[in-house]
Amino acid sequence: MSEASGASVTPKSGNGRRPRSPAGTVRLAEVAAIAGVSEATVSRVLNRKYGVSAQTREQVERALQQVGYERPVKGEIVLVLVPGMRTPVFAAMVNAIESELTPYGLRAYVCPIVPGSAQERDYIEPMLDAGLAATIFLSASNTVRNADPVARQLLEARGIPYVSVNGGFPDGEMPVVSTDDWRAAELAVSHLYDLGHRRIGMCAGPVGNTPADRRVEGFIDAMDARGLGDAEDLVVRHHYSVDGGRHAADELLPLGVTAIVASSDDMALGAIRAAVRRGLEVPRDLSVVGYDDSYLLDFTDPPLTTVRQPVESLAESCVRTLVTMVQNRSVPPTEALIDPELRLRRSTGPAPR
Template identity: 60%
Template sequence: MTTPKGSEPPKRRRGPRTPVGTTTLAQVAQAAEVSEATVSRVINRKYGVSPATRQAVEEALKQVGYERPLDNRLVLMLTPNLKNPIFAQQAERVENELNPYGLTSIICPVYPGTPRERDYVESLVDAGVAAIVFLSSSNTLRDEDHRVVQFVESRGIPYVSINGGFPESDAPVVSTDDWRAAELAVGHLHDLGHRQIGLLAGPTGNLPADRRVEGFLTAMERRGLDDPEAFVARQHFNVEGGQQAAATLLAMGATGLVASSDEMAFGAYRAAERVGLRVPKDVSVVGYDDSPVLDFIGPPLTTVRQPIERIAENIGRIVTSLIANRTVSSEEILVEPELRLRASTAPAPGRP
């Protein structure tokens, strides 16, 4: 179930709701108790304004009903990489939602939490960045230095996160419901008679990975399965990580594997093959993401699909609202995933 999206985004405007002129600046300046020059610097996102003053001006802008124009604005999207099809698809969907409002997207592949991420933001902010979308970037890392957010907030640039928010921020967040995703995968395998079910989990401290672990443990405990924590193997979100995690779980007797990414599921295929097991006759595998190639591998992979279209719709609505200076809820929107059945799951060995 998708959290209510609220009202639809406004129709594209060619300028602010209140005409920009001396009177408007004077009204905002009076409400914020600052000079008109300071108001102008905030509107144009210039240096030299303290965070407290910037916040006062932003509040005054809302009070007098000023809306920033949506034309000729850049939206910066920060994502781990574009080699993973799911990130490329999500970025494309978000871009399609923003284009009708005159917004141009710049997609920057970064390694989350590194200086490269900050460098992208700092180098592009003066090019007219209207908003930033953290697409599974440093927002997914619990314990990293989030100086990039401090910089963004100091410049008064609105931002939104996909698949987890920053712990110190109340900025909007839209995420796949990872707890529900784990429940769907475990429930499917349990219904097929599997009782030794293992999780190929992502790294500790990665917010989506931690949420999937929480959902997995809850789903296993709900079904009365013993010692579920022993069947969680942490590795990286790639083929090699999936292979190593699957090898560990298969040695423990797991007959059903829940992968935290489709790439990890591919690694599980490789691990099963290396010990003479067949998918799905001997071991069933469930992936996560729903990459475009899943129908073309052998066997086609059952997976939990991230609802990238509905996430993009919410991001588009939120970004246009933030740029227009409208109030947006800080409550995280959780979007329902979907189980896609293919040929990589079957009844547990010994079950009809």
């Protein structure tokens, strides 16, 4: 859309609101005058450009309605497919994505799903003709090996863009934004190694889950780099849950580990529970590092050292990429890796003598 003073938009026909100009168009100047803004601002709203406040955007939208202009159906809705909102990091990430989408006039519809299930298709299919602009796979089927491809095939068939967060589809050609899980494992192992720990175990997520697999790879690489060659024997895979962490730790503790790296904060809390049940004290007898980070971790007993996912940076990069695609501009089908951060609390300490 041009920002020149003579530029125009085409209104819907037969609305009975305002007569069209002889050329069948309404000029940007007319919309700008009604909204009390510049023509450049009208153009930015029409083209989903950043930098327009929510109040100004609403003024322009009302003016467009007054002159009888309707957006194409493909317009406002961004589906966010996410495995529930009970996990604090997912709730935080969805909130960050919503905040990033709003200045572009896009609305997030949060869809809680079981990753890789038919629920994804059930959410996407009815939205294809209801204003669906794009979709975000947030730790959804994009993280599950051999997931049902129907959901993304529906999007691709209609030319609707999507972005994957924390892992991409193996045969996909769309952009991906992820936390650097290899780096996350390195940060945890390095911290524990510097504290004197040499027998370090890992409570890992399930096999076939992309972030879990990457964290295991990073853990083994970090251990090997420090000459701790039995790392593979000290990895136990289980579900991302407190019970999963407890069961995994119950297998690791008899192996003489003095520290545990967990694939999630829930698993780390489960590992602490397993240690306490054995009469061990954290961190005197066992150090534990989680993954994700939540403000609630300051109030656990003890407060949990964890590797923080860069929620705000992930959301910003994801939305920036998505909006570029919604604006019909090309983006490379590559994966952007964003560095995590180690958050030190009191669940880690020197290795026991």
